[in-house]
Amino acid sequence: xxxxxxxxxxxxxxxxxxxxxxxxxxxxxxxxxxxxxxxxxxxxxxxxxxxxxxxxxxxxxxxxxxxxxxxxxxxxxxxxxxxxxxxxxxxxxxxxxxxxxxxxxxxxxxxxxxxxxxxxxxxxxxxxxxxxxxxxxxxxxxxxxxxxxxxxxxxxxxxxxxxxxxxxxxxxxxxxxxxxxxxxxxxxxxxxxxxxxxxxxxxxxxxxxxxxxxxxxxxxxxxxxxxxxxxxxxxxxxxxxxxxxxxxxxxxxxxxxxxxxxxxxxxxxxxxxxxxxxxxxxxxxxxxxxxxxxxxxxxxxxxxxxxxxxxxxxxxxxxxxxxxxxxxxxxxxxxxxxxxxxxxxxxxxxxxxxxxxxxxxxxxxxxxxxxxxxxxxxxxxxxxxxxxxxxxxxxxxxxxxxxxxxxxxxxxxxxxxxxxxxxxxxxxxxxxxxxxxxxxxxxxxxxxxxxxxxxxxx
Amino acid sequence: xxxxxxxxxxxxxxxxxxxxxxxxxxxxxxxxxxxxxxxxxxxxxxxxxxxxxxxxxxxxxxxxxxxxxxxxxxxxxxxxxxxxxxxxxxxxxxxxxxxxxxxxxxxxxxxxxxxxxxxxxxxxxxxxxxxxxxxxxxxxxxxxxxxxxxxxxxxxxxxxxxxxxxxxxxxxxxxxxxxxxxxxxxxxxxxxxxxxxxxxxxxxxxxxxxxxxxxxxxxxxxxxxxxxxxxxxxxxxxxxxxxxxxxxxxxxxxxxxxxxxxxxxxxxxxxxxxxxxxxxxxxxxxxxxxxxxxxxxxxxxxxxxxxxxxxxxxxxxxxxxx
Numbered sequence: 001x002x003x004x005x006x007x008x009x010x011x012x013x014x015x016x017x018x019x020x021x022x023x024x025x026x027x028x029x030x031x032x033x034x035x036x037x038x039x040x041x042x043x044x045x046x047x048x049x050x051x052x053x054x055x056x057x058x059x060x061x062x063x064x065x066x067x068x069x070x071x072x073x074x075x076x077x078x079x080x081x082x083x084x085x086x087x088x089x090x091x092x093x094x095x096x097x098x099x100x101x102x103x104x105x106x107x108x109x110x111x112x113x114x115x116x117x118x119x120x121x122x123x124x125x126x127x128x129x130x131x132x133x134x135x136x137x138x139x140x141x142x143x144x145x146x147x148x149x150x151x152x153x154x155x156x157x158x159x160x161x162x163x164x165x166x167x168x169x170x171x172x173x174x175x176x177x178x179x180x181x182x183x184x185x186x187x188x189x190x191x192x193x194x195x196x197x198x199x200x201x202x203x204x205x206x207x208x209x210x211x212x213x214x215x216x217x218x219x220x221x222x223x224x225x226x227x228x229x230x231x232x233x234x235x236x237x238x239x240x241x242x243x244x245x246x247x248x249x250x251x252x253x254x255x256x257x258x259x260x261x262x263x264x265x266x267x268x269x270x271x272x273x274x275x276x277x278x279x280x281x282x283x284x285x286x287x288x289x290x291x292x293x294x295x296x297x298x299x300x301x302x303x304x305x306x307x308x309x310x311x312x313x314x315x316x317x318x319x320x321x322x323x324x325x326x327x328x329x330x331x332x333x334x335x336x337x338x339x340x341x342x343x344x345x346x347x348x349x350x351x352x353x354x355x356x357x358x359x360x361x362x363x364x365x366x367x368x369x370x371x372x373x374x375x376x377x378x379x380x381x382x383x384x385x386x387x388x389x390x391x392x393x394x395x396x397x398x399x400x401x402x403x404x405x406x407x408x409x410x411x412x413x414x415x416x417x418x419x420x421x422x423x424x425x426x427x428x429x430x431x432x433x434x435x436x437x438x439x440x441x442x443x444x445x446x447x448x449x450x451x452x453x454x455x456x457x458x
Numbered sequence: 459x460x461x462x463x464x465x466x467x468x469x470x471x472x473x474x475x476x477x478x479x480x481x482x483x484x485x486x487x488x489x490x491x492x493x494x495x496x497x498x499x500x501x502x503x504x505x506x507x508x509x510x511x512x513x514x515x516x517x518x519x520x521x522x523x524x525x526x527x528x529x530x531x532x533x534x535x536x537x538x539x540x541x542x543x544x545x546x547x548x549x550x551x552x553x554x555x556x557x558x559x560x561x562x563x564x565x566x567x568x569x570x571x572x573x574x575x576x577x578x579x580x581x582x583x584x585x586x587x588x589x590x591x592x593x594x595x596x597x598x599x600x601x602x603x604x605x606x607x608x609x610x611x612x613x614x615x616x617x618x619x620x621x622x623x624x625x626x627x628x629x630x631x632x633x634x635x636x637x638x639x640x641x642x643x644x645x646x647x648x649x650x651x652x653x654x655x656x657x658x659x660x661x662x663x664x665x666x667x668x669x670x671x672x673x674x675x676x677x678x679x680x681x682x683x684x685x686x687x688x689x690x691x692x693x694x695x696x697x698x699x700x701x702x703x704x705x706x707x708x709x710x711x712x713x714x715x716x717x718x719x720x721x722x723x724x725x726x727x728x729x730x731x732x733x734x735x736x737x738x739x740x741x742x743x744x745x746x747x748x749x750x751x752x753x754x755x756x757x758x759x760x761x762x763x764x765x766x767x768x769x770x771x772x773x774x775x776x777x778x779x780x
Binding site for chain 2: 030031032087100101104105122125126128219220221222223278279280281282283419420424425428429430432433435436439440458
């Protein structure tokens with residue numbers, strides 16, 4: 001028995017010795033790139049030449065990393081190769097959550113020429129994205145409406161957002177609001193979209209009384225879909241400026257404001273009155289979409305990336321309106337964000353990728369594809385070509401809403417994009433608690449603000 | 459692992475034929491100054507050891523190293539000493555993941571082992587009938603189905619309009635029907651139930667195979683002494699199964715403490731962190747929040763926790779054998 005113990009003992013000691021040895025070795029220098037390497041790449045980002053670059057005539061293979069489930073990028077890539085036959089694509093696709101987790105590592109180790117990006121602050125801070133100021137100048141992107149690019153502008157070191165150098169581009173910019181089921185709306189006597197918040201409340205009450213689920217909204221698992229109606233309510237009660245400041249991490253910004261509290265209280269009232277589907281905390285985005293398309297539920301708070309799908313899956317039966325303001329005739333606001341793509345700092349064919357991004361915004365066929373496949377408004381100059389859309393379609397409604405928001409200067413980024421994990425650690429758990437009656441409106445805003453501040457400190 | 463490899467070498471030498479021939483050969487070699495040095499043995503172990511070093515020890519050491527830094531996985535890192543560990547033990551959110559894991563032990567370990575013992579003894583009694591075969595197969599099926607598929611199927615069954623609620627409403631228990639995975643009070647037990655379902659088959663099969671090697675003479679003797687089925691179970695079956703139970707408890711406790719897949723597929727830790735477990739939190743901290751240091755510290759704590767549970771279990775169940 002003793003012998004057996006002994007034979008086991010020696011390798012164990014060896015293992016411990018090996019472990020200790022390796023710790024001693026690695027303890028000399030911390031993990032990660034040396035600071036000099038990182039800082040140099042942030043500072044001297046190769047800003048492209050002022051000459052508008054092209055893809056040339058030599059064969060080029062653009063390496064791209066796209067998002068699964070959204071066919072727009074692929075469709076544009078295909079058309080691009082048709083027009084520029086020397087360009088081939090090597091496309092890899094993943095779900096957005098996977099993309100988010102992979103982004104830093106992929107951009108650092110295996111940099112693609114073009115990549116769908118999550119929140120970019122951290123990536124810019126780590127010097128992983130190419131500064132696009134040179135391209136913006138060469139292609140004239142700086143002549144476009146400034147609001148289109150502001151969300152992708154970042155200050156030195158990634159903060160604050162909303163101003164500074166351009167680090168990404170959109171394939172289009174999306175618009176959020178409220179989709180409704182026209183048949184159910186007719187049943188409860190809705191002839192035109194509500195013009196004030198009070199009218200929206202009335203509509204919800206009518207639906208509830210008629211036994212129709214007023215709002216089908218996802219809020220289950222790792223998703224806090226009630227952030228959509230919450231932010232809409234925030235913009236109904238107050239101006240979008242301070243909300244944007246908070247999202248862009250302007251110094252001293254807070255989400256815990258009197259008007260936002262009113263909005264959160266209004267949301268709590270909706271929850272209390274049973275306006276949200278009762279298993280909201282158990283349904284995910286896909287489930288919400290399939291239920292809405294099946295006619296279960298009057299409203300969903302969602303974005304125009306679904307316009308094309310809804311036009312196809314429930315033709316003529318779906319409508320869209322913007323969140324009504326608290327007072328009649330008040331300004332409208334909506335979450336609106338570019339479908340962000342960036343070029344890796346160490347991309348091999350950065351010029352060609354930038355040329356592609358410019359082509360997407362300016363080529364007529366590309367703009368048509370953007371609207372038809374993507375359902376959202378193309379990027380580009382205000383007077384650029386707009387493809388015709390079918391009268392009465394959801395796509396037509398969301399594009400028109402985009403014009404209203406531009407007029408009212410009401411575009412906001414999404415409160416879930418304020419920091420890297422404000423959605424996962426702040427909004428989602430607390431909105432789920434609120435649905436379960438375990439969080440108060442005041443508590444929601446305070447907790448999220450605390451999380452926000454602790455993340456900024458980090 | 460290194461231990462068992464060494465044991466194997468010992469066995470090999472012992473199994474060599476003709477000890478005298480060996481001695482002769484050895485002395486011949488010794489005289490020629492060619493004695494097989496001890497490191498030759500290591501040469502044979504080298505490939506396995508190398509794999510072990512690169513894929514087990516190196517990540518282990520790296521995890522411990524990362525846990526001492528504040529690092530986002532890409533940029534420069536800052537030495538913070540034990541700060542990350544302090545956070546693991548003081549942040550109520552991170553602590554809650556550990557208590558959730560303890561709660562899962564009830565579902566992943568206690569229930570499957572108790573139920574498994576009962577089921578295995580019933581199946582043993584009807585071992586020759588076709589029913590026993592069907593029972594074994596049905597119980598083991600969850601082990602064959604990919605967990606992701608099982609998790610999705612269960613989340614459908616536990617949905618508001620799912621099978622479980624349909625049954626409840628059908629028997630008139632409308633009040634009890636709810637979205638099980640979306641309700642703060644039932645989400646963790648619901649996840650636990652999925653785990654119990656998955657592990658019950660494995661446990662039952664392990665216990666059954668243990669029972670099959672119990673000498674039937676023991677049962678016969680017990681019966682002659684007038685023991686009923688219950689006494690038979692407590693005085694013959696249970697003591698003979700000590701080792702199998704040890705294996706079952708070890709495997710299932712590890713499954714509970716280090717759970718990831720079932721939770722990830724069914725709730726992703728929601729609603730509001732009600733089902734967040736250390737495995738999932740480590741993943742979120744490392745890949746979503748990019749706080750490699752905290753994630754690594756939690757991983758080290760989890761490893762120590764698993765060892766703290768498993769080693770006593772091993773010691774208790776092995777003691778009889780020595």
